[in-house]
Amino acid sequence: MTTATDQTKSTSVLATEKYLGMYRRMTMIRFFEEQVNELYTRALMPGLAHLYIGEEAVAVGICEALRNDDYITSTHRGHGHCLAKGASPDRMFAELLGKEAGYCKGKGGSMHIADPDTGNLGANAIVAGSAGIATGAAFSAKHAGKGQVAVCFFGEGALGQGVVYEVMNLAALWKLPVIYVCENNLYTEYTHFSETLAGDLLTRGAAFGVPSESVDGQDVRAVHTVATKMIARARAGQGPSFLVCNTYRYTGHHVGDINREYYRSKQEEQQWKTDRDPLKILADWLFSYGLADAQALDAIRKEVGEQMATAVNFAIAAPYPAVDKVAQDVYA
Amino acid sequence: MTTATDQTKSTSVLATEKYLGMYRRMTMIRFFEEQVNELYTRALMPGLAHLYIGEEAVAVGICEALRNDDYITSTHRGHGHCLAKGASPDRMFAELLGKEAGYCKGKGGSMHIADPDTGNLGANAIVAGSAGIATGAAFSAKHAGKGQVAVCFFGEGALGQGVVYEVMNLAALWKLPVIYVCENNLYTEYTHFSETLAGDLLTRGAAFGVPSESVDGQDVRAVHTVATKMIARARAGQGPSFLVCNTYRYTGHHVGDINREYYRSKQEEQQWKTDRDPLKILADWLFSYGLADAQALDAIRKEVGEQMATAVNFAIAAPYPAVDKVAQDVYA
């Protein structure tokens, strides 16, 4: 497991701002998801949603190392990736509620948020469904020659899908600038990953010629460090990488997955929340080196909380698309 | 690379008979394929065929270690596997000519020969198309508890297909008695494998929890030794294996692939034929230990040659199926 080099000594104001930015972004994701759960509980949201709470450090650690014109692809559990890449919460909430003001005019919903302005090629409701798309974006990036990279986020469950290996092989052969990020949160729906994945996950990249590493996915600094290295490699034309981030989802597979004890214990959940919380880990580090105090972080949380409340209200008040919009956008 | 242990000292009459049997079987395959090419050249065969010449030691070395009730699945280049597992040449030729007397009543042809009597689940014209079937047969074998195993033959080109990794993962998780045999003959159609496969092929088994080895596929004794070990493991409930056999096809991708110099040199072809011929390697070994003389092998070749001539004539003379058979066998 890679550990971030301790850069305390050389920490500049710039770096502090960067880490506070990460703290803010992780907070945004956390609060956004809490609102989503609230919308579900209040029966204001159509369908279901898969929350990213507990995994914030992965999306943020990686996306903070990306340029705006870099690409990402995401999953059914995609809100965190979208926010980390720069999407704005109001239009995301609107999309979740199926409103015209949403990122996809309400046509996509929670599992299909996409946004060309932030290089977000789209969440995807097919497990491993975006592996080809991300690799294709890297193919274009290589042809365009502007140093863009693509990040393909997926859960460890996607390692069950053969297409992942097909595209890793292609990316390695063609030295495409793509980083495959496996978020190993231990469960694929209601089954522990050890029951569905044989062998050592990390070797699954190397076997296809893709350099691989794993990292503590709860430590945003560690994630950021290794991501920065892999992204630099990709930009330099040195090809793809595979990164396994060890993490955990605090809540259910989706908002309706309340009784989880048949597949994992409350104690396990509690342990992650207490000992391995990504917000707390970053906060503690900031405190311990005197880079921020409780007040500063409280201020961030307050601000983000207000932002979320405004965003939710915007979405609730927004109108649905007119029914005659249904047949638009089928063909370009 | 595994090399067969030299067992000369303990070579019994039994072992000699075994090796002569392998020599006979490899000769059958060689002569069968030469006849196929002849049928094509004489415009007696409908469609095309993919010859196994040069690769005989793989099918024979492995199938000699199998029981009759063990299963195999095969490929577009399947004649060698069928013969090695015990199919009879006359009905195979009949199938290649689309005759009623063929193994599949003429409905399958060269790429679909199947035979329950010898545990042959079928050749397959989809690259990697039989990976699932072989794994499923191993699943049944495990449930039946009679110690059967399944062997899945495929070319290295099949390593491009994700489904291979999906089923390897399943086989490893469930400890299924299946051996994945990759015949690396260096080319997938008209492209060298180094242009289409990244990384080290052998690690592609291990990455999915499947113990892996490679072997000189031109040395039937070496193939047989490692296959015997893997099959024993499988029978003992210890799960799957992955075996890469390094080999070469002497002729074209199919019988019509005559001008090959744009993808490989005549010199390369000649070198394999001269230095790495599986029949010659076995013959030399038999001679060097005095286990057989030239006369004995000549006798085998003569006998097999006559058998093939008879078989071909049978097939040529056999009638086509009546046209009204076309709608039979769609449903059981």
Add this chain to the structure above:
Amino acid sequence: MPETAQRELTFAQAVNEALAEEMRRDARVCILGEDVAEAGTPFKVLSGLVQEFGVSRVIDTPISEAGFTGVGVGAAMTGMRPVIDIMFGDFLTLTMDQMVNQAAKVHYMSGGKWKVPMVLRTTLGASRRSAAQHSQSLHAWFSHVPGLKVVMPSTPYDAKGLLKSAIRDENPVVFFEDKMMYKLKGPVPAEDYTIPFGVADIKREGDDITLVATSSMVQVALEAAVLLESIGISAEVIDPRTMWPLDEKTLIASVQKTSRAIVIDEGYERYGITAEISSVIAEGAFFDLEAPVKRMGAMHVPIPFSPPLEDATVPTGQTLFAAAKKLCGKN
């Protein structure tokens, strides 16, 4: 349906019971799929089966639809009778090679020597706010492929009887369950019964118009029939129950009687199930038809997420009622 059938089950319970009974009867029957064991699938349709039959027969798989469907094909060829669970019908895209190039063709290509007695159970249907990749009804693809049988139950009674037939069939059978019907209740006998394939069921008799409906559209058609009755139109509702084999005779005979027909299905209308069935009727009842056969299927758009948009894409009792009224010349 036998008169004795007093007991009511949900559609999900009927499926569950069929599986349990067949697994008791035949040790070769096993289930493979994602989260089928402890979780009993996200729809809870398989709850309790792993408790009775254990993890060697109710088997959680990785997310490898192609892989475990392929394992099903091989297992079926060699003595098992696997029931493959594909959670959402949208994921069938991943199984097409195994189902179409392998399962459907093995028997024929081997000259009748190998058989593939497997069942692939999956779901269809929109209107759950699940968006374009979790709402498709792709049964038309399979119905197009020789070597496969395609089953679409519309009631708990049919679900149990047809699923038992599917498991006992010697061929690969694709079995579609509408997610929206899992909670639908209906009478289901406790005793063992099967429903043969290729026999359409007249769900309601009528004289003025034939509504041919599949899966949950049968419920929609029955709803429309009630509305039609109120304006004096007597609708016959026919459920083909199996797309292949298809009971052409019953469909044609009904339209010969009524002289008008609407075919209604939840798959995309274009190049879908409704095209085949309407062609069969238009040809078979050509001289009896007083109006063109009308088709109603899903709108030719990916299913949208937004509730008002999604609701506009699938036929409803109201839209069917309106179409039938018009076809009968009552404007």
Add this chain to the structure above:
Amino acid sequence: MPETAQRELTFAQAVNEALAEEMRRDARVCILGEDVAEAGTPFKVLSGLVQEFGVSRVIDTPISEAGFTGVGVGAAMTGMRPVIDIMFGDFLTLTMDQMVNQAAKVHYMSGGKWKVPMVLRTTLGASRRSAAQHSQSLHAWFSHVPGLKVVMPSTPYDAKGLLKSAIRDENPVVFFEDKMMYKLKGPVPAEDYTIPFGVADIKREGDDITLVATSSMVQVALEAAVLLESIGISAEVIDPRTMWPLDEKTLIASVQKTSRAIVIDEGYERYGITAEISSVIAEGAFFDLEAPVKRMGAMHVPIPFSPPLEDATVPTGQTLFAAAKKLCGKN
């Protein structure tokens, strides 16, 4: 077709020329597929392209149909215009998730924000003695899916003009070439031209019966038309050219004139292309039809290898002639 078109090319050459011209015109166009570069595909359709455009634009892939089709989708979204080569149409089974759940839906699901301007070129057609896994014609599946366009050229002229339109289209287009037509010759202008989608072509005018034919079945229909002429039946042959968008108007207008129709296609007849087209005609020309619309497609069996059996599975000029004769009441 312009009068000036004197030059003759084979169907394969027309495809090749369309690709070469578009690659010259637009640097974003690239080709991905198995053995497309030096080998120029097993059918030699792409010969010479890698020499002109290099291995960075004519790219040999591993045998990973799902993988490289997926790469095509992503590349199309981000600025390239990939042309994906799937050697045999039978292998489309492996691309269904990429084409149907991704390519077809990206534009809609993103609310019109992302586009997927890609072409998937593939083959169809039996009678090459290639057996069940190398002979299928699976275009009906794609025609069923909103978001995709489906093109089926029947002449070298159409192949060039339609392929250029496909490459310039902003949507995913599936382009089917019949393997048996690659050597067919016909006039092809050297200059740049495109053929719009959704415009059927009347390949031969006639008054007594309409033969709607796709891909190589157009040649079969033209053959039958000659035979029919010899017994005094004047057949109109119409080629829809694109399955989606479908030029319903031209089809219906023709049958309104002739009052009889046969729809002929090489895919499986059941739940196939012929069902949709015959439904469209049966509805649109309902009051003009003097006989039911007849359908002819591949027999409902996996394509057999044995030559006499294989030949029995697909429509021919002779069988179409016989069917048309009968439909016109000349027995």
